Amino acid sequence: MPELNMKSLGGFLARQGILVAFIVFMIGFALWNPRFIDPDNLFGVVRSSAILGVMALGVTFVVIGGNLDLSVGSMMSFSAIVVLDLHENPAFGPALAILAMFALTLCLGAINGYLIGYLRLNSLIVTLGMLSAIHGLTLTYSGGQNMDIANQSATWFDVFGRGTAMGIPIPVLIFGLLAAVLGILLSKTPFGRKVYAVGGNGTAATFSGIPRARVVFLTYMISAFCVATAGLIQASRTMGAQNTVGQGLELEVLAAVILGGASLLGGSGTVFKTVIGVLILGFIQNGLLLAGLEFYVQFVVTWVIIILAVWLDIAAKRGRLLSPIA
Amino acid sequence: MHKDRLKNTLKHGAIWGFIVLELIFFSVAGEFLSLSDRAFMDVDNMLLLLKQSAPIGIIAVGMTVIMINGNIDLSVGAIFALAAIVMLDSMTWPVFAGLGDGVIPVSWLLALLTGCALGLINGFVVWKTGVDAFIVTLGAMLGYRGLVFMYNGEQPTYHLNWTMVDFAEADILGLESPAIVFLATVLVVWLVMTRTVHGRNAYAIGDNRDAAVNAGIRVGPHIVMNFVLIGFLAALSAVAFYSASGSVNPNDGMLFELWAITAVVLGGTKLTGGRGSVIGTLGGVIAIQILRKGLGHIGADSETVNLVIGTILILVLLLDRQLNRKGAEELKV
Numbered sequence: 001m002p003e004l005n006m007k008s009l010g011g012f013l014a015r016q017g018i019l020v021a022f023i024v025f026m027i028g029f030a031l032w033n034p035r036f037i038d039p040d041n042l043f044g045v046v047r048s049s050a051i052l053g054v055m056a057l058g059v060t061f062v063v064i065g066g067n068l069d070l071s072v073g074s075m076m077s078f079s080a081i082v083v084l085d086l087h088e089n090p091a092f093g094p095a096l097a098i099l100a101m102f103a104l105t106l107c108l109g110a111i112n113g114y115l116i117g118y119l120r121l122n123s124l125i126v127t128l129g130m131l132s133a134i135h136g137l138t139l140t141y142s143g144g145q146n147m148d149i150a151n152q153s154a155t156w157f158d159v160f161g162r163g164t165a166m167g168i169p170i171p172v173l174i175f176g177l178l179a180a181v182l183g184i185l186l187s188k189t190p191f192g193r194k195v196y197a198v199g200g201n202g203t204a205a206t207f208s209g210i211p212r213a214r215v216v217f218l219t220y221m222i223s224a225f226c227v228a229t230a231g232l233i234q235a236s237r238t239m240g241a242q243n244t245v246g247q248g249l250e251l252e253v254l255a256a257v258i259l260g261g262a263s264l265l266g267g268s269g270t271v272f273k274t275v276i277g278v279l280i281l282g283f284i285q286n287g288l289l290l291a292g293l294e295f296y297v298q299f300v301v302t303w304v305i306i307i308l309a310v311w312l313d314i315a316a317k318r319g320r321l322l323s324p325i326a
Numbered sequence: 327m328h329k330d331r332l333k334n335t336l337k338h339g340a341i342w343g344f345i346v347l348e349l350i351f352f353s354v355a356g357e358f359l360s361l362s363d364r365a366f367m368d369v370d371n372m373l374l375l376l377k378q379s380a381p382i383g384i385i386a387v388g389m390t391v392i393m394i395n396g397n398i399d400l401s402v403g404a405i406f407a408l409a410a411i412v413m414l415d416s417m418t419w420p421v422f423a424g425l426g427d428g429v430i431p432v433s434w435l436l437a438l439l440t441g442c443a444l445g446l447i448n449g450f451v452v453w454k455t456g457v458d459a460f461i462v463t464l465g466a467m468l469g470y471r472g473l474v475f476m477y478n479g480e481q482p483t484y485h486l487n488w489t490m491v492d493f494a495e496a497d498i499l500g501l502e503s504p505a506i507v508f509l510a511t512v513l514v515v516w517l518v519m520t521r522t523v524h525g526r527n528a529y530a531i532g533d534n535r536d537a538a539v540n541a542g543i544r545v546g547p548h549i550v551m552n553f554v555l556i557g558f559l560a561a562l563s564a565v566a567f568y569s570a571s572g573s574v575n576p577n578d579g580m581l582f583e584l585w586a587i588t589a590v591v592l593g594g595t596k597l598t599g600g601r602g603s604v605i606g607t608l609g610g611v612i613a614i615q616i617l618r619k620g621l622g623h624i625g626a627d628s629e630t631v632n633l634v635i636g637t638i639l640i641l642v643l644l645l646d647r648q649l650n651r652k653g654a655e656e657l658k659v
Contacts, residue, residue: 133636139629296475303469311455323456
């Protein structure tokens with residue numbers, strides 16, 4: 001009996017390891033520095049993680065579907081620049097600017113989805129190419145200039161990044177709402193099950209009559225939608241943006257998704273776990289700062305944690321710590 | 327039979343054909359559009375082009391080996407920056423104060439050792455934990471970059487040594503040192519990949535890892551060796567580049583991994599491993615650099631370069647799929 005208990009405990013740890021690690025981590029930091037669990041601090045962390053988090057939600061779908069999306073960073077720069085530019089255009093105004101930006105960003109997502117879903121090209125290279133192409137597109141569009149909103153007091157555009165509702169910052173609200181909607185979409189609907197099926201075994205999914213191409217296409221559309229939302233929050237928060245505002249975010253986003261336990265091979269991961277992954281990255285950064293360590297130490301810690309997390313996950317599945325490869 | 331041979335020539339010679347097309351296009355278009363009255367196909371211009379492509383090129387050679395081996399390395403940009411910092415900073419260490427200009431080879435050696443050590447860490451983790459190289463080096467990219475920033479904050483690290491600059495700008499027949507280092511790297515690594523047991527095994531492991539294990543090939547050490555090699559080459563690239571410039575920013579080398587992968591893929595190496603060549607990568611690197619220079623030559627905005635390269639990368643993938651449908655089936659990360 002005790003052995004069985006140990007086994008189920010091990011199984012639980014293997015399944016929910018990231019959650020357990022998160023709780024242990026939080027308790028440890030809270031005991032060590034009470035300021036850490038101050039509500040202001042907690043909200044501050046979630047708020048600053050919101051942009052990364054929103055993007056990670058979309059990439060979760062792509063990764064579960066068995067693909068990668070490296071273009072989200074430059075796509076986010078694109079949407080921030082576009083929405084700011086159109087906002088300044090008298091013909092558009094805030095509402096139309098946002099609509100147009102979403103439409104344009106979704107077009108980019110559609111290109112990704114078409115090439116990878118329908119033409120079945122390699123997602124790593126396609127989105128790598130798109131990273132470069134969209135970056136060029138953004139620079140051509142803006143002429144290399146930064147975008148700013150000239151008259152900041154005359155617009156309600158800042159509500160997405162700076163506003164609060166019922167004491168909760170709007171970015172956090174958007175992140176939470178989007179996470180809830182996408183979480184239900186992934187875990188409770190036929191579409192969600194199809195995403196898992198396509199990522200788990202594409203061939204088997206095809207033979208079961210699942211429209212693989214369309215499912216992959218839609219995961220990229222979801223990703224683009226999330227990116228557009230993140231771009232909106234970013235643009236609204238700073239009321240201006242550089243052409244490189246999202247540069248490098250693609251890999252941080254991927255790190256959060258992987259930390260949440262999604263496998264790069266596809267077919268596993270959940271929205272909830274991704275949220276935990278995002279929060280872990282955010283709280284590590286915050287905790288280390290409160291501990292008085294240099295800002296950049298967080299990168300080194302993240303490195304170690306990502307590898308440890310994935311390693312332990314794999315080790316639990318194969319039943320041995322070290323790889324059996326000679 | 328004829329069709330097959332045609333297909334093969336198309337596949338392997340494609341990148342060189344592309345380069346010829348680029349040269350023709352930019353020469354002709356340059357006649358009409360260029361502001362300068364110098365021809366694009368100027369010898370000096372071509373030699374300069376080779377020198378400018380050296381930093382990414384040297385790394386891309388290492389990336390070719392890694393990808394033939396069936397892995398990927400996203401941390402090369404950070405290794406590049408860290409090795410550069412070690413090189414420039416170590417020249418001012420009090421320990422070496424008595425060496426005079428003798429400090430130059432010492433600091434070069436330290437930089438190269440740094441690169442090897444960082445590559446060794448990656449390789450060892452990939453081997454022993456069994457975690458996918460993509461994840462390991464993604465983490466390392468963050469971690470090594472963190473080390474770069476911890477070294478000197480956001481300040482640039484600089485140290486100018488004129489003797490070293492002379493070395494870096496010395497030339498043989500118009501080829502400056504970085505270009506020579508690049509070409510030598512291509513030659514040596516090409517020999518290693520085509521003429522040695524290690525090279526043969528690297529192809530075998532990338533092609534079919536299980537079969538390689540069954541054939542008694544020690545997969546792990548070969549993987550580690552290749553990661554050490556790319557770490558070394560990233561550091562070598564830093565040595566070749568920063569000996570002349572003498573100043574490194576903590577953001578230097580960012581996105582180098584993506585440029586290198588682009589060059590390697592343009593050169594015909596498969597992400598799935600087992601196929602590809604260093605010579606093809608040389609072509610890929612040159613093609614990208616011609617594109618950069620050429621677009622500038624005909625007066626296009628420098629911003630369009632990224633757009634064009636991204637589009638070409640995707641087109642190459644499409645073309646490759648048409649020429650090699652079986653390859654398309656196997657392409658899966």
